[in-house]
Amino acid sequence: MTPSVPLVYWFRSDLRLRDNPAWVQACALNQQLLAVVFEPHIASTEQRWGCLQPGAHRLAWWHANVRALQLELAQHGVTLLVLRGKAVEVLQTVANKVGAVAIHCEEIAAPYERAEVQALQHAGFEVHPHWGSTLFEEQQLPFAVDELPAVFSQFRNLVERARTPVPVPVPLAAPQHVHGFSIASETAASFAPWAARPPAEQLCMDARSAFIWGGETGSAVRAGNAGAHAYLDAYFSSDRVAQYKATRNGLIGMAYSSKWSPWLAVGAVSAREIWEALRTYEQRQGANDGSYWLWFELLWREYFRWLHKQYGDALYRRRGLSEIARPVVATKHQRTFAHWTQGRTGCELVDAGMRELAESGYSSNRMRQILASYWIYDLSGDWRAGAAWFEANLLDYDVYSNQGNWLYIAGLGTDPRGGRRFNVAKQTADHDADGQYRNLWSASP
Template sequence: MSTVLFWFRNDLRLHDQPALRAALTSGATHLLPVVCLPAPDERTPWGFARVGAHRRAFTAAALRGLQVQMSALGNPLLICQAPPATALPQLARAVGATTVVCEDIAAPYEQAEVAALRAAGLQVRTVWHSSLLPPPRMPWPVDQLPGVFTTFRQKVERAGITPAAPLPLPTKLLPPPEVPVPVLQAVGAEQGAASIQQPTPPQGSDARSSFPYGTPACDGSETAALAHLAQYLARKLPHSYKDTRNGLTGLDYSSKFSPWLATGALSPRQIYADLKAFERDHGANDGTYWLWFELLWRDYFRLLHLQYGAALYRARGLSELPPAPHNPRGFERWCRGDTGQPLVDAAMRELAATGYLSNRLRQVVASYLIYDLRGDWRAGAAWFESQLVDYDVYSNQANWLYIAGRGTDPRGGRRFNPIKQAQDHDADGSYRRLWCTA
């Protein structure tokens, strides 16, 4: 008997799962699927939880859905309340495994996790599958990625690069190995299983939320993700996407794919395949093109990580600017939604109450922290990481660098005037009234 460990990371799905397929076709006779939950008390350097209640609850829902699907295929997911560097070597020794297969994530924290497993003597096979387009098919080497997104997009489109078709759901899994009870106890399996069964916080179904993750339609599971994609297309909402994408409230002003993309419950290739089928049936327009445009932005941020890696996490980012100052009092007021700026405060209260915020308002509040409060962009990025149900390590870091002028923005940063933004996007004050700041 030979066993391969499959470590779920930000890919909590069974459809379009190249990493899982690699494990299933590795020649092993048994499969041990594992996920490792972050410690509840893990803190950021800024003094708050690295994974807040909203993000934890949404991920738990994704894991509940994955557990149901895998159990139906005869191999339940093992949920560990322990760091991967602790849990995976213990499990591997217990079942006689030497190989771990997992998603490749090109960010420093996640790369360090893989390095720790290799240092422990495990063979780790990483599979890149979070982007729409595969990096090897780009018309340039990774280290020659265009420094401006528009150039990147134009070259990709001229080259006619398109995604591969998504992989189907597996119809069966390899059987699980027997794991001794003491080892299960040592890796926190009982605590892990219990933690994902905790009820969703009441904030998740806040009636004001633009993404009420505590409701069935916005559940974190792969099943809900695919159902959301299907209904979004069935209602022909892609045709109006470009016109509505800068909205501030409601479920339908944007696609809301991002929460499921962030956990990996939804594959970008599945979105693309279904979107192209929609265009064949109902026609393409600026709205459908803009969804492709946004998926390309998401890819660009991933490729930036492959190119620059840890440099994106320096205080100066990719720039030669001096380190940003940190304004502790201003930052605390910003987090609470108590700066005195009505649009900013409304947005920050929405984020704290619901774990979600429109893209337009993310830009506004990031700009306000950086330019008006003279705060450290890294603290803002960490707060988003803690709070957002759709936190994505690549997009979060690159977007904050972009606003701060420390990334690839050719303008050297983006400053948003919150008064003008309110006039343009909340002229009647309804959003500010909704969050009690007007």
């Protein structure tokens, strides 16, 4: 009797079963499934900056979401192997053990992630990437992707004028009939060299953090799709939606912003699931400035994804989409970079922000803009080094938004103003006049 050969589903930035188009399509093939996921790593193209591996906070949050996914998959009889290393090398070892040749996965339109898929294809695997991280399907956009509007405001206006629909049904239900591949325990154990190391749970418990998760207290939030929905239920039952536009530039605590990004970044929840919750809120409570501004932020996330579809590798060049590169003080770069990353620039607000990032894995949107601006304009740093540092340390790192926002601040993307330089003195007066934030993240907590 010929042994069964499984289809491999490779979870990437889509750690959920609900509203996951790639997972739904793989399950629809009615084959036995073996699921795999790779521990986060820093893209090789960025290792030149010395950011060799993800920070502890990013890894801890990722591990927590993977464990939640493992438990959910186990209920369907599906094994999730947690792996470490280069995808092509490790998946060849998996294939040798179980005979798999076909791989389904999320499509990610970034250079390193595309190269991973190409390497697998060159190695003889049959790889099926599925696009599924956006609100809209490509054919629903009121323009071709290669004609994406040059600036975000034009994109937003066209989408809103066309009343571009979010696909229905929203969201896609998680498949209930899944055929898990029965993998022997000794076979699973043979991947021990690549098995994920246990996370340091205590990292998430810094009381100063603006995103506290995973603790035993009732106020802490949880990882995974169920944790995301519990958080969304609480969020949309509060008055935080109506207040969002006024509070979104805050620096301290859970309440000033939506805090959706940690789940969105690992794909534990989809943008469409959030859109559905937002729509339900507006039907129940009525639309307001806060609810519209949350939609506005979802559109920014959307724009950066289609921007990658349009420009790809060009977004990773030193000059970005510009014809010329911004000058960099190369001789001082390494020392200056160390001072910036360690919060030792001498600028109190920036140093507090860099310490918050290092010690909690989180930073507000306003502070990220300030930190990026200071690195690029005040320290004459290479924007790619700053982007790599954020990639390593942000627990809510998202390849599209991180790259898009750094290009935006540097004036090397699609911003018509040619860059966003923030006056730190003004930002301090506007957002930390009483010094509360700087004191909170002082060098001696």
